[in-house]
Amino acid sequence: MTIFGTIDVLSFLVFAPAIGALIVLLLPQNKWLARWVALAFAAILCGVSVAVFFAYNHAVPDYQFVIQTKWFDLLGSSWHIGIDGISATMILLTGLLTPLAVLVSFEVEDRVNAHMALILFFATGLFGVFVAMDLMVFFLFYELSLVPMYFIIDQWGGPNRKYASTKFFIYSMGGSLGMLLATQLIGFTAHTFDIQQLTTIWPAFNGANGTFLGIPIETVKGLAFAGFFVAFCIKVPVWPFHTWLPDAHSEAPTAGSMLLAGVMLKLGAYGFLRLVIPLFPDVWISQISIFGLSISVAGLFAVLAVLGIVLGAFAAFGQTDIKRLVAYSSVNHMGFVALGLAVAALAYAQSYFKVAGIDPQTAILAMNGAVFQMFNHGLSSAGMFLLAGAVYHKTHTRDMTQYGGFWVKAPIYGGIFIFTSMASLGLPGLNGFVSEFLVVRGAWPVFTVLTLIAMIGLLFTGGYILKGIRAVLHGPFNMHWRDYHLEIDLREFVAIAPLMVLMLVTGLAPNWILSVINASVTRIFGG
Amino acid sequence: MVPLYMYLLVAAGMFCIGVYGVLARRNAVAILMSVELMLSAVNINLIAFWRYGAPTLIAGQVFAAFVFVIAAAEASVGLAIIISIYRTRRSVTVEDVNLLKG
């Protein structure tokens, strides 16, 4: 598909934000101009991504809009991009959130051009990852997305931003290091970086008689797996690799938190389902022994996921800082993504080796749930961060004990806050429920006890959500804020309204997006 | 017919005059003129060798033509530089222009 006559639409999505960023950066130092030009660019991106999503034909559940051009012949890497239903969903999410983040960051007064440019540039990294069909392209953009976010946190963040941004960067780079090694190892042995080819070559790769450079092939694959696994676990984040997240999210400016939680976390989950699951079926089902307990790697992943769900919910429940509470809710919600992925990984490995095991229907539902949860979490966490940022921007404190009874002064904000909180809580009728249900349904027959434990997390999801509502809206009004403006601004309202509409529509009629996801997921499992 | 070495002698003489001019004159315009002299000497050499060495080929003349062009270009650029220097320093004496001093 091309736009403007000849430009490939996916390449446009990848490069247009970078060009836009450059233009915004070079504009005269005029806040008004920078904001509106950035918004215009973001709106174009949004329009194009929506168009891409709806132009994607899910009746043909294969990669579409594929472009393959010479790029880096020496390495066997090419500019190979295309999307399937999963990428289309993620592109839609990125496209939706970028203009909203730009709109929200109108509140930034300091070095506006640079801020806007970084947000746009960030979109380049995200789109690049989601369209990549080549491992080098994937890695390149995966790393690229890190840089603008680092500067956004580091330059425009809260009081503790230096610590948070450094932690964020070091954590991510620590993960990337292993990923780079694994990428090179795989590319070196397979002589290609094409992900689709690798999907068949690498799992079957057996080295020279079971060794590679003198090392047993299991070890090599295990190391490559570990490289990817840790990198993506950090990004998702899977417990216990999550402690960068509360700091980064709570210190980032509102727009940064929105994008961070809304899309950046999805890079990790996307990496899992695009690379780690198809490339390492043998590792996923291999048994490892911990303290005498034998468990498959996928099972271990599920354990970590459930720990994330439960401990994330508890940690959120224990917060008094509103942005930290929302940040921990991401750990909790992304745990469900990870749980769904664990089921999918196990099922994929079993079907790869043609071992009897998980019912394909279960696996499809689990993975549908995981991908759908990625989308839903993108909507609701972005909304929650927007609202937390809105109240922070007005009161200049994130300490919830200082709030109280805001509903009386901010009735519209109150209604929106409750609505969004309920979406985050997974209230049936809103978006999060369907995906959580699908994950629970998928995980139940496979990891029964773990799913049971995960319910504790689901219970405390209610706990922290209600705690947040109670702290902000309920109770006697704190007269300290008597003369403050607390009601939501029109600009913030405009930014959250599309999210709310999507939450409701997706909750009531999820098939507009789930059918697209389902088709591609079904193809992966050969259904 | 005049033998080849006569041409070469003339050319060598002209060249030496040119070298002397370049090294000894202080006026930049004179230096430029000396450079032209050196180029002319080279041209004489080229034509002479062509005529005596390979009169059937056109290469020698072409080389000479190139040299003319380059000489013209060099003169114009050189003069432009000199004028520019003169405007800023009110002088075309090369000793006054030693910005490259290390």
Added chain:
Amino acid sequence: MDWNSFISNGNFLPWLIPVGPLLAFLIITLLTNRSKWIPATSEEYGGSHPDYGGMLVPVVTDTSRVVSVVVGLIGILFAWIVSLIVVAHAFAIDHLGENVIASSGTWFDTGVTAFKMGILVDPLTTIMLIMVPLACTCIFIYSVGYMAHDPRQSRFFSLIALFAGAMLTLVVADNLLLLFVGWEVMGLCSYMLIGFWFEKESAYKAAIKAFTTTRVADVIMLLGIAYLYASTGTLSFRDILHNQATLTALAHSPAILFGGLGWSAASLIGIFLVVGTIGKSAQFPLHVWLPDAMEGPTPVSAMIHAAAMVSAGVYMIIRMYPLLSAGGDPGAGILSPPMVLMSVVGAFTALFAATIAVAQNDIKKVLAYSTISQLGFMVSALGIGAYIAAAFHLITHAFFKALLFMASGSVIHGMEHGEHHVHEHHAHAHGHDELAAAHDQHPAMSEAHVEAVEAVTGEEPAAAIGDESGEGHPAEPTAHVEPHAEQPTKVGPVFDPQDMFNMGGLRKTMPVTFYTFLLGGLSLAGFPLITAGFWSKDEILGDAWHGTLLGFGASALVFIFLAVAAFLTAFYTMRQIGLTFWGDARTEEAKHASLGKGIVAVTMTLPLIILAFFAVVAGFVGVSPQFPILGSIFSSGGFSPFEHFVGATLLTEPEAVPFNVFPVLVSFAVSLGGLYAGYLLYWRKPLVAGEVDPMVNMLGPVYPILKNKYYVDELYIRVFVKPSQWFAANVAYQFIDKGIIDGFLSLIARVFTWIGDLLKNLNLWLIDGVGDGVPEAIGKFGGWIRWLQSGEIQQYMLYVAIAALVIGIIFALTTGVLHAAP
């Protein structure tokens, strides 16, 4: 599909039932909820809210108040009318149990199949469609008057509209997931409505408690749904419950968990679902939220208790009965594990809650505990297989309990009216500051209410309500909240308009309320023959006795527990009526209590009359055909209309229990005995002001236990709430995340910093030694050759010339060019 065929096709009509209220919700929320900003000290804002020192607060404008009310009423009336059409349509169908009204569409794709979502009207849904919209409509009408002075009436109407919409969705749902959607949305609405007066600590705490407690059950229920879906691949009621093969398969496949107990998959799913009902229908041990839910405005209480939320719980287990009983045969005394759970929990709860109700003084709390108790009747009835009886009691109970709640709301409203009157009187007589007049005219319980209640009995105040919200900081930072110096000055002890000991003699000033309350109360007490409550309760006891005769332990247990509970029910009902309406007024406020005149009085009494009618006659549809005399009048043809109709919902219609005179006699005895006991203590010689409750002396040391609800709240706070708060703040966050994980990371960071320092020092003496030496030498050399670069172009050219000469000479000498040229 065009609109006409949609309307004319009866199968599509049920889709429209929830649409009215849901649309009303959207319209009110988005369009008609308009507020004006006025100072909080204004009379219009209502005196019971904090006045915030005159800060501007939103109050719904008169126009939007009227429009919202009208929109809400239109919405519910639309639902009611459509329901009636559907019901009429359903009655016209022969064998509705087989030929159900159904339609569905794809909700989302699941692999190559799809999950379908749709509506189903079978006999069970039909009877719910008779009860729910009617009760909801009454509640809506009642709310017009009850909330007429609330500054947020529009919000109230939008929420009850959503509530009604969710309940109707749940009723017409054709699958468990859609039912769960309605179920949870109702949970949200109850949370919002219980915490409607969100400034009050007791209100928002009760709201959080309700939501959290029911959520405990809901997540378990979600597992049950997931398990069922995983096992059968569908959640449609018809596909699962009307399919003997599926049920048998479920009953014979072993459970995925707790294998040691020998349960089948059906049992485990059933237990998960029953746990959902235990939470939603407030059964022990998850009953604690319901009494606190009385913090909400009274129509909410009626909504929660009668028409919607708690009924939903029972409706769900009645609906899922074939699954719950799969693997068992109640007719032969073989109960499946979920049924055992239901009968034990239900019977215990029925008695447990009834004993607590005996010792409560708050008019709404008594009703709340009575609700818990009555729900226990239904759950235990279903537990022993009395399917029809449970459904029957669900319907009759909804009518009389809605009536009782709304009548008690009228009483409270009247008491507040009286209080207002008294204060105004005071203000005139003694020239008190006029703020006092505005104080507490609103139907909100003041925060001091708990103390007020306790003060009467002289007990320690109960340790408040469970703060499930998990305040990490128990001490509210009151330092930031300026003291409420602006609040109205309190004159004397706080008056509690809900305390029955402040009432008395209300029959004189509020006759309509009295007679309707009396009818509702008698129905609740099961006054023989003429009330609906008698017939439904009698049927439960009859079923239980039938099982007892056959020697089934569970039935015997249920029979005994329920009989005792029924006795207590009659007793506390009489106590309530006696304390509230009989005798003389015990306070000035009660003397002046009235509903006043105008629209408020009309809208608050009309629904009572409608419901009173149903509270009496609704029972006659379920009279046992063998009942002497009456049986032949109401149930000609050998079966009662209700039984025959609802029984058709099941695959095999349950057999009617043979008539036995013993349970009827027991029903007579417990009902009349309880009423008589109440009459003796509270009616014959009504209490006068200041007199101590006879219960205190009679029960002795037991009284405080009952009064404090067996200290369950306190137990939960100590065992669940506080530890989880502590765990969240200290373990999950501080210890694991901050301590272990971040500690580990900073340890690594420290190690690497140390290594880095080491390397740095290494550099200083080793590498720097070399590294610094080389540039230094180069620098010196550079300084030395600096003079070569004079900047004079001619000098450079001289070098070039010299170099060229030298190179040329060397070249000539070494290659012998000179020699070669002759």
